[in-house]
Amino acid sequence: MPPSLSRGARRAAFLPALLAISLVAACGGGSLSSGGGADANGDDSTPVKIGLSVPLSGVYAPLGEDMTQGFELYLKQRDNKLGGRNVTVVKADEGEGPQAGVPATTKLVTGDQVSAVVGIVNSATALGLKDTFVSSEVPLIIANAGADDITKDASPYIWRTSFTNGGVGESIGKAVAEEVGDGEVYIITADYAAGQEQIAGFKKSFEAAGGKIAGETYTPFGTTSDWQPYLNEIRNSGAKAVFSFYAGSEAVNFVKQYNQFGLSKTTPLYGTGFLTEGGVLDAQGEAAVGTKTALHYSDAVENDTNAEFVKAYQEAYNELPTTYAVQAYDAAAVLDKAIGSAETVDGPGIGKALSNVGDIDSPRGTWRFNDKHDPEQPYYLREVQKTDGGFSNVVIRELTK
Numbered sequence: 001m002p003p004s005l006s007r008g009a010r011r012a013a014f015l016p017a018l019l020a021i022s023l024v025a026a027c028g029g030g031s032l033s034s035g036g037g038a039d040a041n042g043d044d045s046t047p048v049k050i051g052l053s054v055p056l057s058g059v060y061a062p063l064g065e066d067m068t069q070g071f072e073l074y075l076k077q078r079d080n081k082l083g084g085r086n087v088t089v090v091k092a093d094e095g096e097g098p099q100a101g102v103p104a105t106t107k108l109v110t111g112d113q114v115s116a117v118v119g120i121v122n123s124a125t126a127l128g129l130k131d132t133f134v135s136s137e138v139p140l141i142i143a144n145a146g147a148d149d150i151t152k153d154a155s156p157y158i159w160r161t162s163f164t165n166g167g168v169g170e171s172i173g174k175a176v177a178e179e180v181g182d183g184e185v186y187i188i189t190a191d192y193a194a195g196q197e198q199i200a201g202f203k204k205s206f207e208a209a210g211g212k213i214a215g216e217t218y219t220p221f222g223t224t225s226d227w228q229p230y231l232n233e234i235r236n237s238g239a240k241a242v243f244s245f246y247a248g249s250e251a252v253n254f255v256k257q258y259n260q261f262g263l264s265k266t267t268p269l270y271g272t273g274f275l276t277e278g279g280v281l282d283a284q285g286e287a288a289v290g291t292k293t294a295l296h297y298s299d300a301v302e303n304d305t306n307a308e309f310v311k312a313y314q315e316a317y318n319e320l321p322t323t324y325a326v327q328a329y330d331a332a333a334v335l336d337k338a339i340g341s342a343e344t345v346d347g348p349g350i351g352k353a354l355s356n357v358g359d360i361d362s363p364r365g366t367w368r369f370n371d372k373h374d375p376e377q378p379y380y381l382r383e384v385q386k387t388d389g390g391f392s393n394v395v396i397r398e399l400t401k
């Protein structure tokens, strides 16, 4: 397992390097290549414009930063080319929810005329964007948002390199039922599509395995900062364990308050892996130790591609990669293959080529798109442990249904 680094603390020292990468991406630098298909006018020398829309502000801004780093690392490793074509990256701020994210991302299509867009963290924003991409025939490669309905029509213009909310919630239900045994589990989550669907998935497999629920609370998304009243309710419910979805700064505050309230000593905390992922875990520190979660990646996953990826990521950013970074890295990998084989490098051409990208050799392990355009992939049970250099989501085992 790679050593844990303190994330963020040394990030400032790497800003000049990051700036250089961004500039190259924005300018479409590097030498021109004849690889890849021609654009709609038959020209294969002009750079391909790709939109990158992730949160640069709001609750999920740290996730956006990880995704930018993952996407830019892939480009840097390939001389700023995808499918042999130089790339110009046009960035947009997804913000916290659809009000900001839908217009900012739509502008990439209607104003900047990009050939494809990568990104989108928030499920509600992704749902609000879906029709725009389908009707304008520009592919959207969702590199996080898990809303189940986004991919239900398997449109050639909607693809996802992350997970479905139902799938990640469902992956851990049986394991929690087995670990908790006869006791009841209390559910607490952010109240919007991601939380609702992850909990629905969790309940499906948890209850099928005989699990019982002590109570459920859905907290207002983006505006909750004091969990004290909810923690009181959890204590009074007599629950033997708690299951939760939070991400970004909400995950930091919830887990810290859970610990301060004394619940981590009596009532084990479970969740989907976003609860303790990346920079969130550094901020939670000791408070998160013992929390068990499910996700499709950990920096400790053992395979050659991950070993190389972790090394390159640490060299570039002096911190360990996160699931968010891998999802965006893989979105670049998917586009690399699609652009390389597209008959025309424009929205319809790339959309068509995405059906034939086959196996993706990813740091999470090899995966491929299923018939809905979501990744077919394993999930891992992880536990937060204190390691030599800090805190880590140590992989306990692969989860089975």
Ligand code: PHB
Pocket: 060, 121, 122, 123, 124, 144, 145, 146, 147, 165, 194, 246, 247, 248, 274
């Ligand atoms: C979502 O809105 O789908 C979402 C957001 C943040 C996460 C996971 C899912 O960490």
